[in-house]
Amino acid sequence: MYDLIIIGAGPAGISAAYHAKQAGLDCLVIEKGLIGNTIYNYPVGLTVFSTTNELEFNDGDLKPAREKPTREELLSYYVRFVLDNELNVLTETAVLRVEKKIPAKMQSRKEEGFKVYTETEEFEAANILFAIGAMDYPRKLNVPGEDLPHVYDHFRETYPWVKKKALIVGGGNSAGEAALFLAQEGAETTLAIFRENWESTDPKQGCIKYWVKQPLEAELNEHCLNLFFLGKVIEIREGEVELESEKGDRVVLANDVVFVLIGSDADLSMMKGLGVETENGKAGEVPVYDPETFETNVPGVYVAGHFTNQRHIKGAIDAGQAVIRNLPAKHVKER
Numbered sequence: 001m002y003d004l005i006i007i008g009a010g011p012a013g014i015s016a017a018y019h020a021k022q023a024g025l026d027c028l029v030i031e032k033g034l035i036g037n038t039i040y041n042y043p044v045g046l047t048v049f050s051t052t053n054e055l056e057f058n059d060g061d062l063k064p065a066r067e068k069p070t071r072e073e074l075l076s077y078y079v080r081f082v083l084d085n086e087l088n089v090l091t092e093t094a095v096l097r098v099e100k101k102i103p104a105k106m107q108s109r110k111e112e113g114f115k116v117y118t119e120t121e122e123f124e125a126a127n128i129l130f131a132i133g134a135m136d137y138p139r140k141l142n143v144p145g146e147d148l149p150h151v152y153d154h155f156r157e158t159y160p161w162v163k164k165k166a167l168i169v170g171g172g173n174s175a176g177e178a179a180l181f182l183a184q185e186g187a188e189t190t191l192a193i194f195r196e197n198w199e200s201t202d203p204k205q206g207c208i209k210y211w212v213k214q215p216l217e218a219e220l221n222e223h224c225l226n227l228f229f230l231g232k233v234i235e236i237r238e239g240e241v242e243l244e245s246e247k248g249d250r251v252v253l254a255n256d257v258v259f260v261l262i263g264s265d266a267d268l269s270m271m272k273g274l275g276v277e278t279e280n281g282k283a284g285e286v287p288v289y290d291p292e293t294f295e296t297n298v299p300g301v302y303v304a305g306h307f308t309n310q311r312h313i314k315g316a317i318d319a320g321q322a323v324i325r326n327l328p329a330k331h332v333k334e335r
């Protein structure tokens with residue numbers, strides 16, 4: 001029986017595992033992909049928008065070549081951190097189910113806790129931390145043709161699309177960055193975006209960051225990028241897409257590849273199955289939790305990171321630490 005099982009080895013899960021180890025807790029991290037899987041899935045060569053102090057576990061640890069780290073520098077830092085600190089992380093193993101243990105007799109502390117199921121193994125823990133991020137369900141347009149093989153829900157790299165006709169649908173920074181990378185490297189790029197998203201400068205609305213917007217505008221001026229003020233996407237077909245403009249005009253564009261980058265949502269079903277309550281947060285449904293202890297309404301079930309109200313890495317790292325600081329002694333197994 002572990003003191004703590006952490007589901008997810010992103011910044012939140014790694015931070016919690018590190019502080020759990022410092023606190024002498026017996027802890028296991030179970031990760032369905034790779035260490036730092038969300039960062040692994042960032043576009044190749046991306047420079048992240050946060051500064052090192054917002055991304056590192058200990059001050060001064062992360063030393064990028066320039067002011068801000070690239071995907072590769074950040075990923076390498078997180079992987080090395082796990083290895084150097086000998087954190088107990090099981091990768092490429094998805095947690096499929098978590099159940100409360102039902103004590104056989106009267107409330108016996110030793111028998112309380114949780115069972116955690118993967119495809120091949122079963123674990124027990126006194127406490128569970130969900131640090132599962134919010135990348136499980138990429139949002140869909142729900143239009144005909146969206147399941148064609150040339151339609152992607154995340155952008156990985158530019159080079160397969162040089163000289164191809166690329167359409168990016170989306171209004172946030174990920175869509176802006178993908179359009180910029182593609183336009184700069186010689187794809188015939190169209191960004192289909194709602195006008196209010198293009199004109200927004202409010203970071204709270206997840207607008208395109210100015211250091212992405214400015215070079216995008218430069219690409220527009222050089223005629224290397226097309227901007228389409230979107231009403232809606234009508235249909236994606238082999239070789240073309242049909243769009244409706246903000247004014248209601250129907251337009252058919254020749255097309256080789258479509259990137260639908262309109263956000264993603266967490267899978268809260270395991271948590272809800274345990275009885276964790278949810279509410280409407282800033283960016284959709286979030287679990288209800290104590291903002292200091294990060295414990296949910298279900299004793300022994302904690303949450304941290306992207307699927308809570310802390311959407312960025314700094315908040316995820318701080319939450320991971322706070323969970324351990326506040327993990328009450330009563331929830332730690334009797335040894």
Ligand SMILES: Cc1cc2nc3c(=O)[nH]c(=O)nc-3n(C[C@H](O)[C@H](O)[C@H](O)COP(=O)(O)OP(=O)(O)OC[C@H]3O[C@@H](n4cnc5c(N)ncnc54)[C@H](O)[C@@H]3O)c2cc1C
Binds near residue numbers: 094304316
């Ligand atoms: C392109 C891009 C650029 C970004 N740039 C920045 C930036 O500059 N600064 C910033 O602060 N934020 C940035 N973000 C957001 C940032 O990635 C998230 O805030 C951060 O990853 C949150 O950390 P986390 O630990 O909460 O979740 P994640 O990093 O998403 O980690 C969750 C982990 O849980 C795993 N998992 C999920 N379900 C299960 C399961 N059932 N079983 C086992 N494992 C599971 C996932 O595989 C994943 O590895 C960016 C996001 C994107 C997409």
